[in-house]
Structure formats: structure tokens, C-alpha cells
Amino acid sequence: MSDLESRLRHAMTEATAELRIAPDLADRVVRRTCRRKTARAKTAAAAAVAVVLAAVPAYHVIQERRHVVSVTVAENVDGVEVRDLPDGFGRAETFEVTDHGLRGKAARWSRGDRTIQVTVYRPGDPAGSYLELQQRGFLRDGTLWLRRGSGGGLISPRHDDLIWFEQDDLVVRVTTSTSAKKYLEPVAMSLHVPWDPVLDTMRVSYMPERFRLVSSEPQGILDGLGRWWRSTDRTASTAVEVVRGDRAKNLSKLRWVSWPTAEELIDVRTTAVGRSRALEGRVASKGGRIDKGRMLMWLVQPGLGVRIWAMGATDDEVRRVAEGIEPAPPPAGPSVDGVEVPPALQSVPEAGKDRAFGWNWTTATTYWGHPPGKGWYIAVSVHRGGLVGTDLWRKDTFHTTPRTSTFGGVRGLMTASTETVRVGGRPRLMRIRSFAWEPRTGLAVVVTTAEDTMSSTAHPDLDLDRLVGSIRARQP
Helix, strand or coil, X not given: CCHHHHHHHHHHHHHCCCCCCCCCXXXXXXXXXXXXXXXXXXXXXXXXXXXXXXXCCCHHHHHHHHCCCCCCEEEEECCEEEECCCCCCCCCEEEEEEXXXXXXXXXXXXXXXXXXXXXXXXXXXXXXXXXXXXXXXXXXXXXXXXCCCCCCEEECCCCCEEEEEEECCEEEEEEECHHHXXXXXXXXXXXXXXXXXXXXXXXXXXXXXXXXXXXXXXXXXXXXXXXXXXXXXXXXXXXXXXXXXXXXXXXXXXXXXXXXCCEEEEEEEEEEECCEEEEEEEEEECCCCEEEEEEEEEEEECCEEEEEEEECXXXXXXXXXXXXXXXXXXXXXXXXXXXXXXXXXXXXXXXXXXXXXXXXXXXXXXXXXXXXXXXXXXXXXEEEECCCCCHHHHHHHCCCCCEEEEECCEEEEEEEXXXXXXXXXXXXXEEEEEEEEEEECCEEEEEEEXXXXXXXXXXXXXXXXXXXXXXXXXXX
């Protein structure tokens, strides 16, 4: 290990020594574990103590959302809002850059010999840190900077150049002229990255203003899909996780959390979120000696649950976040679990529906034409959950080995097989093709066509290209 790296690690240790737990440590550990493993350890939770508490009414959240503070945004640089620039810098010059192999977009403000520049890079890397930035060639003589971001940052010795991983796939850089370096950190700290309120099919409609540092696209954490919010002073964090499938069949199942290390839920009691029965308890490790916040959990419906894990947040903040979590608006037209039905199927008779639970995913399927085993059909299946896209999910989804294919301009996996069914009392050979793709993390769509090989008129157009190309798995 180099002397520089040793000094940086020592500085990081000192900077975080007073924290009970690094705010993003669990996020990073679990995220990397989820990519490498599909089996997770179960931790026994303590027995429940039944105490019924009154829920905070939802009108608190509605009132909170109505009070909107107007913020002046000087420029939006590839999704990052630049706020609180010094007076007199005028309009920005915008341009594209390439630095040390990273392509980005930049905005520069100038006044005399003073300049301020904000550059945004989106490397597409699922994880990153300040060490990776140095390995690429950024600020090799820089020192560790930990005031914001998910992976730490670097600041130049003259304090006129600053770069950090804001999120796993988002790098931000602020540079100034020597005459304007006093603005470097104030500008960096005032940057705002808007976050998407939709998490799976739920929407987070309220989050306290101080939780401004947000993890990127929802990732598999614990047993489902989640996102972390951290306070700007790094003393508090809140995670919201949507859990699906067998892990959310009931509250007892939801309570068995797959913790990242050796945590457990203790002092559990019964409460309520809105009209839903809920459980609430303390998160602790090492036999309850180390406090790691508290957790609140409830079922939206069997197979769909929500957990909130808060460290350093007040009881009132956690309650307001919980009361503000609501189902996202469904599409205007026909849909399968929030995914719009292809127009070609909207005039075809519906033949049935099916819903299944996996270990931590759910599958909703709608059939058009005939029920399976009775004749030709077209099916659209929507898979949602934390393990969607993993090897375990693929093994349960595909009964034969899939191959990589492209339909409707979408790259995914396809399987093909034949099946004998009885139509009109006689055996009939059906040609079955299934094509699956993952529009985003935690969501997969599978289109299946079963074609009667003995008839060319007993089914509608089964063209996979047209069916796949017309599906829009939009965020609500």
C-alpha cells in the first residue's frame, strides 16, 4: 500500500471515528453482496410485544408537501442543479468534456479573472470511490474530502479543484480560478440532485429536507429494492425498502430480515401505518449493545411490504416518511402490474390471470386467447422484486437454457420449445417462444406466444418484434 493511500485511509478513519456506523456502509456492503450471492442468511428476531399505538394522520404529509420553497437554479448540468452561485457571474457557458477517459457535461461561469465550473460525469460503473478517481488520474496529489457523496472525494492542495462520487454512477467536479477558490466548497455543498420518488410500484412522497444526499437507482438491499437518503451532516440516514414475494406474505415473514452483518430487531412492538398493522423495533448488533437505529415495517398487501430503516432520524421524521409512502399512479390504459398492455392485445379476449410468489419477487401474468394447455395464447408476465435479474430468478423463470436475442429493438433472453395439447379432443402441437428483458433494476417483462402449428388463422398476429416493441415499461 502506498504512503498516499495509507494517509487517505487514516484520514477517513479519523473523519468517521465518532459515527456509530458509516451512513453508506450497509448500502455498499449489501449491494455488493447482492451482486455476488443469491442466497442470504436469516437472522432470528426477538419475540413481539403487543402495544397498539395511534398512527399519525396522513394530513401531516399532505400539509408538508404544500409548503414548497422556491429555489433559484442557475443551471441544470446533466441532471444536477447548480444553486447559490455568487452574485454577478451571469449566464453559464455549457460544453462537453472528456477527462481521463470519462465523458461529461460542464457549465462555466466567469466574471473578470474569476471562474467557477461544474462538471458532471456518468461513468455507468455500479460502484466507485475516491481511490478509483485517483487511479484514473484525477487529483493524484489530492487529499480526502468526505463532506458529501457515496464514495468519498478528493480536493486539490490549493483548494481550487474538487471531485467526488455523488452516487455510484454519478461523479461531480467543481473547479475554480485561484481568485474564486473561496466559493469552491459552498458551491459544491449547494448542488442538488433531484431523486425519483418511485420505488418499485410505490412512491415516496415525503422526505425531510435535511436528507438531501440520495443513493442512485434503486438497488437490491436486504430483501427487496431500496434507496438510502443521508443527511448533509452525515449524522443520520433513512432507507426505504420495498419487499415482494414470500418474504412479504405476512408480517411474520417480513420481520425476518436478511441483515448485512450481525444486526437483529429487538424490542419489537405492534403499531400502525395508516390503516395497516405494522411492527416497529430497534436495530442492534452484538447482543443489543450497539445501536443501529430503528425499523418500521408493514404490508401493503400480501406479497408486497415496506420497511424503513432509520439511523439518527427522529420518531416524527420516520412516521412522516411512512405516512407519505403510497402506491404510484397506475397507467391510464390496461396494464399488467403497472406495465402497459401492447395495443395489439387490447381487442383480444382475455383468457385468464395468474399471480405467483418467488423468494423475493412476484410475478403477475395475463393470458389472451386461450388458457394455457387449451390452445394458442399470448401472455405478458411482469416480474418485480429484489432478486429479479439474478441467477436464482433466471433458474426459476426459464425451464430451458435461454439464448441472447433481440426483438423489437430490445436485447434480452429467449427460449423456444414445443408442447402437445388437446384441441377439440385431438392432440395438437404448439410452438412456444418466450422473450424476457429487464427495463430497469428489479423489473423484468416476459412475452410468451404459443402458436398452433396446424392452423394459420386460429390466432392473431404473434409477431414478437411487434409485441415487444410496443410495450412501454414506463415509471409511473
